[in-house]
Amino acid sequence: MIDALSRAYPLADEIRKLRETRNELIHELATAVGRRERRLINERPSSTGWGHDDFETLQKLRHESESVNRQRISETTTQLTEWYALLARASNEVFIVEHQLR
Numbered sequence: 828m829i830d831a832l833s834r835a836y837p838l839a840d841e842i843r844k845l846r847e848t849r850n851e852l853i854h855e856l857a858t859a860v861g862r863r864e865r866r867l868i869n870e871r872p873s874s875t876g877w878g879h880d881d882f883e884t885l886q887k888l889r890h891e892s893e894s895v896n897r898q899r900i901s902e903t904t905t906q907l908t909e910w911y912a913l914l915a916r917a918s919n920e921v922f923i924v925e926h927q928l929r
Contacts, residue, residue: 831927835920842917845910852903 831920831923835917835924838913838917838920841913842910845906845913848906849910852906
C-alpha cells in the first residue's frame with residue numbers, strides 16, 4: 828500500500844498541471860470565434876488591395892493554414908492521450924490502495 832501511495836502522490840501533481848493546460852485550451856477554443864471576428868473587423872481589407880492575389884497564391888496560403896491546423900490538432904490529441912493515460916495510472920494506484928485497505 829505504501830508503494831502505491833508513493834507512486835500516486837507525484838501523479839496528482841502531474842494531473843493538476845495537465846488540468847491547467849486543459850483549462851487553458853478550452854478557454855482558447857471558447858474564445859477563438861470572438862477573437863477571429865474582432866480581427867476580421869479590425870483588419871478589413873482595403874478595396875484597392877483586394878483581388879490581386881492569384882489562384883496559386885491563395886492555394887498556397889490555404890495549404891499552409893491547413894498544415895498549421897493539422898499540426899495543432901495532432902499536438903492537442905497527443906496531450907489529451909497523455910492526460911487520459913496519466914488518469915488511468917493514477918486510478919490504478921488508487922484501486923491498489925483501496926483493495927489493500929479492505
